[in-house]
Amino acid sequence: MSIIFKTEKENIDYNLLFNLEDDNYFANINDFKYAIDNSRYIVFAYEGEKIIGFARAISEGVETAYIIGAYAKDEDLKYKLIKELENLLVGKRKMLFANPKDINLYEKLGYLRCKNAYTYINFDINDFNGYFLPAGYKFETEFYRKPKDKKIEVKNKEIIYKDNINNLDFNKINDLLTKAFFNRPHDINKTKEAFSNSNYFEAAYDGDKLVGIARAISDGRFSTILNVAVDPDYQGLSIGRKVLLNLSKQLSGQIVFLNTHAGSAGFYNRVIEYRRNKTAFEKGPVDRPFNTEVVSEMFLPQGFRFIDEY
Numbered sequence: 001m002s003i004i005f006k007t008e009k010e011n012i013d014y015n016l017l018f019n020l021e022d023d024n025y026f027a028n029i030n031d032f033k034y035a036i037d038n039s040r041y042i043v044f045a046y047e048g049e050k051i052i053g054f055a056r057a058i059s060e061g062v063e064t065a066y067i068i069g070a071y072a073k074d075e076d077l078k079y080k081l082i083k084e085l086e087n088l089l090v091g092k093r094k095m096l097f098a099n100p101k102d103i104n105l106y107e108k109l110g111y112l113r114c115k116n117a118y119t120y121i122n123f124d125i126n127d128f129n130g131y132f133l134p135a136g137y138k139f140e141t142e143f144y145r146k147p148k149d150k151k152i153e154v155k156n157k158e159i160i161y162k163d164n165i166n167n168l169d170f171n172k173i174n175d176l177l178t179k180a181f182f183n184r185p186h187d188i189n190k191t192k193e194a195f196s197n198s199n200y201f202e203a204a205y206d207g208d209k210l211v212g213i214a215r216a217i218s219d220g221r222f223s224t225i226l227n228v229a230v231d232p233d234y235q236g237l238s239i240g241r242k243v244l245l246n247l248s249k250q251l252s253g254q255i256v257f258l259n260t261h262a263g264s265a266g267f268y269n270r271v272i273e274y275r276r277n278k279t280a281f282e283k284g285p286v287d288r289p290f291n292t293e294v295v296s297e298m299f300l301p302q303g304f305r306f307i308d309e310y
Helices: 014-020 029-037 075-088 100-108 170-180 188-196 239-250 262-270 292-298
Strands: 003-006 041-047 050-059 064-072 093-097 117-120 159-162 200-206 209-218 222-230 255-259 274-276 280-283
Touching: 003 075, 014 029, 014 050, 014 064, 041 075, 050 075, 050 209, 050 222, 064 075, 064 100, 064 222, 075 100, 093 117, 093 255, 159 239, 170 188, 170 209, 170 222, 188 222, 200 239, 209 239, 222 239, 255 280, 262 274
Parallel strands: 064 093, 222 255
Antiparallel strands: 003 041, 041 050, 050 064, 093 280, 117 255, 117 274, 159 200, 200 209, 209 222
């Protein structure tokens, strides 16, 4: 019997899906059902009338998709499910952290193994053997940016942090993102859509001035933090750390993932609440492949294995 792929969520058997999800990430069926219902992108594999596999991702629907995984009895079907899911994710940066048993699968799918992905450790790390590197782990080729001289004195500065941001000023956010990320212009329309479609926020203000921001998308169990940005004039004052940890604490009980660029690895290595992932992968948008000049800074060589993976 041939396999058919569908994206409709109507009349699906949540108990059947729950039994297919073999990573044991969910304590109960209700949490699992909530996560399925809040997956922006999902594909089901049917054999006749029965679901035999599924793959899903969360996203703000703009530039980023966080693939939660593919679940089926055999790797060939997992491969096909991810390919079907990718058809829904065209133009988006695709990130994930894999179960160690699926490393070969994602390499076969053309994903690159990330050097600079981190997870907030708010759970028993012993339950995730093989997922994380030791605290403070650095690669031999790693570089850290030289800290800039502080342009703003912390004395007499009262930075206010807010997590419920009403009436977001998207122009201020867009200007901050542009300034924080090497003055690379950001599209105000994409910024507005991305922040409007996110679930959690944290912002830092100096008076009325926005000096730090971060957002997160979530399905209730998995979340990814995006756009962690601090005004360069205010860097070195621990604002980024406070924004990151305040947002992480909002995501209590969730598996919180983020993927950063090489120049920020030193910052995240110093945040002891986060650990570096061993099994994170990424694939760029099909219409904007990765710049080969930065691949070695961002990714491990194809087929790389840590000593305990042989």
